[in-house]
Amino acid sequence: MVFIRRYGTLIGFVAILVFFSVMLPGTFPTARNWLNITQQTSMLMVVAAGMTVVMVMGDFDLSVGSAASLAGIVAALMMVAGQPIWAAVSVSLLVGLLGGAFNGAMVSLVGILPFIATLATMTMFSGLAFVVSGGKTISGRAIPEDFGNFARAGIPLGEWGGVAISLPNLSIIAIVVILAVWVLLEQTTFGRRLYAIGGNMEAAHLSGIAVKRLRLIAFSLTGLAAAAGGLMYASRVASANPVQGSGLMLNAIAAVFLGTTMSRHGEPRILATVVGVIVLGVLDNGLTQMSVDSYIRQVLVGALILVAVGAGSIGQKRR
Amino acid sequence: MSLNKSTLALAGILLATTALGTGAAFAQAKVAIVTPYMAQPGTQFYVEAFQAVADENDWDVNVIDTAGDVAAVISRMEDLVVQNVDAIVINVDPTQVTAGLQAAKDAGIPVFGMDAGADPLLVTNVTSNGYAMAAETSTYVADRIKGEGNVVMFVFEAFPPVQVRGVVADAVFGNYPDIKVLDRVTPDVADGGIADSRAKMEAILAANPEPGSIKAVWAAWDQPALGALQAIEDAGRSGEGIVITGIDANPQAREAIAAGGNFEASVAQDFSGIGATTADAVARVLAGEEILQSVTYVPTKLITKANATE
Numbered sequence: 001m002v003f004i005r006r007y008g009t010l011i012g013f014v015a016i017l018v019f020f021s022v023m024l025p026g027t028f029p030t031a032r033n034w035l036n037i038t039q040q041t042s043m044l045m046v047v048a049a050g051m052t053v054v055m056v057m058g059d060f061d062l063s064v065g066s067a068a069s070l071a072g073i074v075a076a077l078m079m080v081a082g083q084p085i086w087a088a089v090s091v092s093l094l095v096g097l098l099g100g101a102f103n104g105a106m107v108s109l110v111g112i113l114p115f116i117a118t119l120a121t122m123t124m125f126s127g128l129a130f131v132v133s134g135g136k137t138i139s140g141r142a143i144p145e146d147f148g149n150f151a152r153a154g155i156p157l158g159e160w161g162g163v164a165i166s167l168p169n170l171s172i173i174a175i176v177v178i179l180a181v182w183v184l185l186e187q188t189t190f191g192r193r194l195y196a197i198g199g200n201m202e203a204a205h206l207s208g209i210a211v212k213r214l215r216l217i218a219f220s221l222t223g224l225a226a227a228a229g230g231l232m233y234a235s236r237v238a239s240a241n242p243v244q245g246s247g248l249m250l251n252a253i254a255a256v257f258l259g260t261t262m263s264r265h266g267e268p269r270i271l272a273t274v275v276g277v278i279v280l281g282v283l284d285n286g287l288t289q290m291s292v293d294s295y296i297r298q299v300l301v302g303a304l305i306l307v308a309v310g311a312g313s314i315g316q317k318r319r
Numbered sequence: 320m321s322l323n324k325s326t327l328a329l330a331g332i333l334l335a336t337t338a339l340g341t342g343a344a345f346a347q348a349k350v351a352i353v354t355p356y357m358a359q360p361g362t363q364f365y366v367e368a369f370q371a372v373a374d375e376n377d378w379d380v381n382v383i384d385t386a387g388d389v390a391a392v393i394s395r396m397e398d399l400v401v402q403n404v405d406a407i408v409i410n411v412d413p414t415q416v417t418a419g420l421q422a423a424k425d426a427g428i429p430v431f432g433m434d435a436g437a438d439p440l441l442v443t444n445v446t447s448n449g450y451a452m453a454a455e456t457s458t459y460v461a462d463r464i465k466g467e468g469n470v471v472m473f474v475f476e477a478f479p480p481v482q483v484r485g486v487v488a489d490a491v492f493g494n495y496p497d498i499k500v501l502d503r504v505t506p507d508v509a510d511g512g513i514a515d516s517r518a519k520m521e522a523i524l525a526a527n528p529e530p531g532s533i534k535a536v537w538a539a540w541d542q543p544a545l546g547a548l549q550a551i552e553d554a555g556r557s558g559e560g561i562v563i564t565g566i567d568a569n570p571q572a573r574e575a576i577a578a579g580g581n582f583e584a585s586v587a588q589d590f591s592g593i594g595a596t597t598a599d600a601v602a603r604v605l606a607g608e609e610i611l612q613s614v615t616y617v618p619t620k621l622i623t624k625a626n627a628t629e
Contacts, residue, residue, distance in 0.1 A: 027401045036401060040394035134509065140414050152418045237389045237415040247388050284391075288398040291349075291381040 009261040009308045020286035031160045041281035042174035043229045048252040049181045050225025055268045057197045061222045062118040066125035068230030068245025071096050073129045076138040076240035100223015104216035129242035139239030148238030181270045261308050347379040351399045354410035357384035361590045368594030393419040400426045406601045413438035433597045445597040447588040448616035453484035455621045456564040457491035459584045460535045463562045467497035468534030473543035484539040516546025524554045541565035541572035548582045568622040577627040585622045592617040
């Protein structure tokens with residue numbers, strides 16, 4: 001029973017892969033398509049990885065989308081002002097880190113519920129992005145070519161069926177971030193303490209874990225990852241506008257939830273989040289290739305989340 | 320048990336997908352439209368008109384709305400390239416989706432702009448002609464004031480599509496020795512352009528109190544025209560016959576024009592025409608023709624009291 005509940009989503013994932021491979025034999029199961037998928041999901045991957053860190057503690061961060069937009073805008077404005085790319089990137093990552101720390105302070109020091117605190121900062125970050133950009137999209141020649149070229153480049157992997165393929169830079173960043181979060185959550189005391197907080201905050205506190213400090217740090221990391229995702233987005237579209245990251249938040253939470261259906265006690269695990277993100281990315285990719293209407297696609301994605309999470313909780317009740 | 324249920328449900332979803340996916344006949348040309356802006360009214364007109372032509376040609380059209388997500392436009396273009404469609408149509412600033420355009424170019428798939436902006440990676444961009452729109456309204460003004468008198472211009476140099484309109488109006492007014500451009504105003508557009516244009520116009524009216532000292536207001540888009548209209552009405556000078564024109568024919572402008580006041584004319588873009596012309600361009604390229612113009616212009620329409628409510 002436990003086996004079924006735990007691996008139901010994974011079996012479903014494999015079923016989706018088999019389905020698309022059968023329906024689209026010439027295009028879906030190809031190296032090129034999979035490299036595309038890793039690139040297409042890279043921004044969500046990074047933001048969802050950061051989201052996993054706070055969700056391990058049973059917390060939420062609704063502000064990641066706005067933080068991503070703000071980071072993109074800050075970087076773009078600095079580049080327009082003639083600052084070098086490295087400076088623009090560093091400052092906007094710092095903005096994300098500080099924004100996350102602010103979330104953490106509201107949640108852990110002031111004691112506001114994460115849902116409410118980050119709902120408020122979501123609006124604040126979004127408003128700030130509009131204020132500093134004047135509501136405009138910053139694009140075209142104002143953005144240095146190297147910044148946009150970064151997202152288009154990658155490490156060449158040779159040829160596949162006569163087409164040159166390469167591992168995209170954005171995918172590499174996503175892999176590095178996933179590895180970092182994996183080490184942090186699964187291999188360090190810091191990670192084990194976060195899981196302890198998620199299990200029982202009171203007990204964690206009584207056993208001597210510095211709950212406030214750890215929550216502050218965790219939210220800061222989520223903010224940092226959100227900014228990184230926003231920068232990757234800005235590089236991919238070689239532009240920045242004050243709302244472009246907004247879609248990332250719900251998808252990141254959805255991916256983490258999909259992932260939780262695969263863990264023993266329904267807790268978020270980074271590798272399960274990765275599967276969650278890939279499920280969302282594969283559905284977009286495969287259904288586009290099958291010419292399924294984009295609105296139907298949204299309905300299907302929502303239905304799939306309900307099926308996966310629903311099956312998981314039914315299994316849990318039976319147990 | 321839960322496995323059976325979830326796999327059953329999943330199988331249901333996947334089966335539904337198979338039914339929904341257009342099991343296209345192989346001979347059909349596959350054409351995809353990708354836009355983040357489907358929710359905007361203009362876009363819907365483009366797409367409907369495009370599809371009407373597509374139906375005549377028996378194309379398999381896939382309309383993809385990324386709901387504001389520009390990065391997703393690139394992702395979906397990559398998917399379409401992998402799927403090897405015959406043509407892609409985009410309705411988004413091409414400089415933001417260069418990665419997708421490059422992927423299509425590398426695969427030899429033609430990409431068309433539907434009011435997207437000119438780009439070397441596009442076969443052609445189908446849009447309205449800003450020069451022609453400005454010519455419509457500036458000649459309307461010159462004719463109405465019989466080629467003489469003072470004209471106030473509202474322009475905006477920082478935004479290229481609006482800047483070209485000012486250039487044409489300058490040329491038309493400059494060609495009449497008795498027309499004098501009293502002022503060439505660039506309003507602050509931070510709040511949409513109406514309020515500041517109104518303030519600027521109030522100052523100009525105050526500086527030119529004599530009836531007949533201002534014959535017309537030519538605005539490069541509708542908002543300044545609406546602001547000037549408010550200023551003229553509030554100053555109690557709507558009886559002087561000052562002619563106002565705008566461009567774009569937005570709903571508020573149409574209303575003002577239909578009301579029969581000083582705001583007399585604007586120019587409407589033909590959104591359906593842009594959609595149909597884009598489809599024609601696709602058809603020509605699929606038939607093997609080479610399109611030389613990087614921009615394809617679709618005629619626009621002068622809106623006056625006679626047709627403002629159409």
